Amino acid sequence: MKTETKITVRYAETDQMGVTHHAVYPVWYEAARTDLIKETGVSYSQLEKMGVMTPVVDLSCHYSGVTHYEDIVTVQCWISRLTPARIEFSYATFCGDSEKPCNTGKSLHGCVDAKTFRPINLKKRFPEFYAKLESMVEPDA
Amino acid sequence: MKTETKITVRYAETDQMGVTHHAVYPVWYEAARTDLIKETGVSYSQLEKMGVMTPVVDLSCHYSGVTHYEDIVTVQCWISRLTPARIEFSYATFCGDSEKPCNTGKSLHGCVDAKTFRPINLKKRFPEFYAKLESMVEPDA
Amino acid sequence: MKTETKITVRYAETDQMGVTHHAVYPVWYEAARTDLIKETGVSYSQLEKMGVMTPVVDLSCHYSGVTHYEDIVTVQCWISRLTPARIEFSYATFCGDSEKPCNTGKSLHGCVDAKTFRPINLKKRFPEFYAKLESMVEPDA
Amino acid sequence: MKTETKITVRYAETDQMGVTHHAVYPVWYEAARTDLIKETGVSYSQLEKMGVMTPVVDLSCHYSGVTHYEDIVTVQCWISRLTPARIEFSYATFCGDSEKPCNTGKSLHGCVDAKTFRPINLKKRFPEFYAKLESMVEPDA
Numbered sequence: 281m282k283t284e285t286k287i288t289v290r291y292a293e294t295d296q297m298g299v300t301h302h303a304v305y306p307v308w309y310e311a312a313r314t315d316l317i318k319e320t321g322v323s324y325s326q327l328e329k330m331g332v333m334t335p336v337v338d339l340s341c342h343y344s345g346v347t348h349y350e351d352i353v354t355v356q357c358w359i360s361r362l363t364p365a366r367i368e369f370s371y372a373t374f375c376g377d378s379e380k381p382c383n384t385g386k387s388l389h390g391c392v393d394a395k396t397f398r399p400i401n402l403k404k405r406f407p408e409f410y411a412k413l414e415s416m417v418e419p420d421a
Numbered sequence: 422m423k424t425e426t427k428i429t430v431r432y433a434e435t436d437q438m439g440v441t442h443h444a445v446y447p448v449w450y451e452a453a454r455t456d457l458i459k460e461t462g463v464s465y466s467q468l469e470k471m472g473v474m475t476p477v478v479d480l481s482c483h484y485s486g487v488t489h490y491e492d493i494v495t496v497q498c499w500i501s502r503l504t505p506a507r508i509e510f511s512y513a514t515f516c517g518d519s520e521k522p523c524n525t526g527k528s529l530h531g532c533v534d535a536k537t538f539r540p541i542n543l544k545k546r547f548p549e550f551y552a553k554l555e556s557m558v559e560p561d562a
Numbered sequence: 563m564k565t566e567t568k569i570t571v572r573y574a575e576t577d578q579m580g581v582t583h584h585a586v587y588p589v590w591y592e593a594a595r596t597d598l599i600k601e602t603g604v605s606y607s608q609l610e611k612m613g614v615m616t617p618v619v620d621l622s623c624h625y626s627g628v629t630h631y632e633d634i635v636t637v638q639c640w641i642s643r644l645t646p647a648r649i650e651f652s653y654a655t656f657c658g659d660s661e662k663p664c665n666t667g668k669s670l671h672g673c674v675d676a677k678t679f680r681p682i683n684l685k686k687r688f689p690e691f692y693a694k695l696e697s698m699v700e701p702d703a
Numbered sequence: 704m705k706t707e708t709k710i711t712v713r714y715a716e717t718d719q720m721g722v723t724h725h726a727v728y729p730v731w732y733e734a735a736r737t738d739l740i741k742e743t744g745v746s747y748s749q750l751e752k753m754g755v756m757t758p759v760v761d762l763s764c765h766y767s768g769v770t771h772y773e774d775i776v777t778v779q780c781w782i783s784r785l786t787p788a789r790i791e792f793s794y795a796t797f798c799g800d801s802e803k804p805c806n807t808g809k810s811l812h813g814c815v816d817a818k819t820f821r822p823i824n825l826k827k828r829f830p831e832f833y834a835k836l837e838s839m840v841e842p843d844a
Contacts (some may be wrong), residue, residue: 296751297756297758299758302729302758302759302762303726303727303729303730303733304726306725306726306729307726310726328719333720335720335722335725335766335769336725336764336766337765337766338763338764338765338766339725339762339763339764339766340761340762340763340764341759341761341762341763342760342761343758343759343760343761343762346758346820397769
């Protein structure tokens with residue numbers, strides 16, 4: 281399953297090069313991830329209340345194009361790998377109706393206890409939620 | 422007492438107008454406030470651990486000039502008004518060696534309990550800290 | 563005329579107080595302004611290409627409530643004052659279905675030439691666009 | 704050659720997890736890069752005025768620890784690879800006096816003409832500047 285999140289580029293997100301600043305894309309990834317997680321029936325806000333946090337361990341972004349103020353971009357998001365301790369999300373950002381992404385990326389997240397920041401086994405702690413995530417995985421071709 | 426905080430304008434802080442984005446100044450105010458609070462002998466981090474938060478209630482900024490990437494700016498900060506429930510900070514931002522500020526502003530903060538978000542009486546709860554703040558006040562002329 | 567812009571609070575927009583950071587609201591104002599300007603038939607992107615920029619001269623924000631990650635907020639925006647040299651926008655931000663704004667604000671903008679940063683007379687330079695703005699003004703009660 | 708840039712974590716840079724948001728690190732990398740470039744005798748601001756831009760093509764970040772509000776971090780920066788068309792910078796971020804980085808990363812930049820966004824040969828266009836960069840390279844072990 282891949283979700284699509286529409287975002288209008290904000291003026292504050294541009295820099296003096298006249299395009300979206302590169303550090304904005306990880307923020308869009310996060311908005312896209314929020315939409316994807318919600319598809320499980322449990323929002324990320326609820327997940328935190330249930331005592332789970334998923335801090336970013338690794339992040340990579342590849343910039344093949346640019347986006348401008350007021351552009352409407354679509355951020356595709358999917359789970360590309362899943363283990364009981366780690367979730368990898370992948371992203372492809374498209375500008376307007378373009379079929380070629382202007383940006384692609386990945387983020388790897390650890391599953392930790394919200395209080396202790398210690399790793400947890402998501403599958404043991406929330407088997408139903410984990411099964412739902414598992415059913416959504418879209419492995420890289 | 423007025424503190425001075427030096428900041429080098431970051432590329433990410435510019436926008437496509439080629440200058441520092443206006444929403445960056447409140448972030449600089451906050452960095453300046455952090456330095457001022459530290460002068461009391463109690464850092465803002467410690468204050469939060471002591472159970473106090475000071476959310477912003479009112480903010481105003483006046484932009485009379487611009488700043489650019491790599492400019493070194495000085496943010497002056499002082500307490501302009503103080504009551505047991507409210508702290509008003511004032512700011513003046515100078516670009517390089519300029520004697521005329523390019524930006525001035527004020528922020529009014531409530532004193533609340535970190536857990537309940539309810540107003541607290543700072544003077545009663547932390548009389549020594551409050552006395553220190555009081556001694557630092559620089560009323561507007 | 564008042565426009566309404568829907569925004570979902572991003573994780574990156576929160577701070578360690580657990581709520582939306584106060585410097586995010588001016589960024590939302592800007593997104594709301596973008597939507598309002600578009601209602602004239604000329605987008606702000608086009609306006610810049612026509613050689614006009616509208617830097618912020620004054621900004622004020624009043625925070626009467628908080629918003630959280632994943633909240634859906636509505637930012638109302640309208641032109642509250644207009645002269646050939648200045649535009650004042652007003653904002654009211656509502657969290658979820660609340661009828662009481664959690665944040666209100668104003669921003670005053672100068673009209674300047676995009677190349678020289680010198681003030682221009684918007685009414686003379688773009689009479690049609692100015693007339694359109696004028697027809698949209700919603701003076702404060 | 705490695706440069707070291709000191710940064711105090713801003714409140715606005717934290718998120719509701721209580722730590723620095725992961726998208727802030729690339730912004731710190733950029734501040735570090737600014738300091739490194741300045742060591743060539745030509746600032747990045749000057750470079751842009753000379754008609755060169757170096758947009759990010761690839762970015763990777765590895766998060767092995769966290770940083771908190773008011774922490775003083777040191778961002779080490781060096782050029783790890785250089786060709787006439789591409790510059791790769793590497794980063795290691797240390798919290799306080801820690802000898803183990805809490806974050807490491809790389810960014811790959813293309814050299815493009817500031818007007819056309821077309822690739823340029825930096826070595827041909829600015830041989831002296833390129834020689835200076837070359838002398839600074841610190842290849843990965």
